[in-house]
Amino acid sequence: MAPAVFSHGDLRLYLLSLLNEAPQHGYGIIQALTDRTGGTYTPSAGTIYPRLAKLEEEGLVTKTVEGRTTIYAITDAGRAELESRSADLEGIEEGLSDSVRLIATEVRQSVKEAMRSLRADLATAAQEERRAAKKQPRAEGLGDERVTSRENLQRADAAINAFRAQVRTDLRTHVARGGLLEASVVTGLERALDDAAHEITRALAAARP
Template structure:
């Protein structure tokens, strides 16, 4: 997903973060990632030059605390934040929309994966029923069942790996995985389980 900050918005948002209290560089980067739901995690090469520019403009000051450089807003910087309060409201609204969109995307991916799994299970059940000979020898029937069981295991493992990979990647990017999304996944898995049970005993 593209960064949510348009031209000039990042500069103002950095001032807004510092208006909440002094921060060191990594804390600023982490705060940006957290507040954008992982949709925007800037590099040090993006943040530090902007902080230096704000310092040149007299809007930010810096001090050394041990091995960390701490940035703090100046009176001039605070005045700019106050003067552009309406602009900040627009930026915050854009951040909220961005987080909502990525959450909807994750839920949609989970639903699509579950639909695919249910379709695979239904197709496998129909194929097994259509290809089953009349009164097959017991050994042949067990052999085919074991073959299909192995195939089902492969399908389930592939699905599990794909969904786990998507979720882990999303969280690793700083995304917020809420209870609603996990509940939707649980419901979809229950539906798939019921579909399989009906196919096996129907």
């Protein structure tokens, strides 16, 4: 289903807008729609091609077969319709911009929540280590503590690597789909990572004998 920005007739008009930029084949049009909606809308061939056929029937679009590829281009009549509905097209583009901004906000919130969770896990682990150290005589448990420390180091490495991989995947996927990555998102990530680093430093300092 098309997102709310493509109400009745909007997709038809936006197809003309895309073809007004440059002639395009069907897959290219589908990819352009995916990119410009920040990945929120990927139409099927069954959605796009019938609309292109209708536009051709109305004389607003022509098609040229080049080998196995069919290239669609806007006609003068199509440009005239675009010009007559410029206000409608502007409203559609504003809706698409709102959709992309919403995705950027969701990415920023996801990063913040992930960092809060990581800081909480680290703080809990540090508290548990301090409680365990107090219950066990140091002379008797020194060897076990070192083994446990190495195991916890591996856990920490795994948590950091998993977080890094997840955030990188989310950000790269978002940008690859045409989404905007605002400077405020990166700044928020940098601050959250800095806060987490300080939290780890404080926890390690408190755990020193």
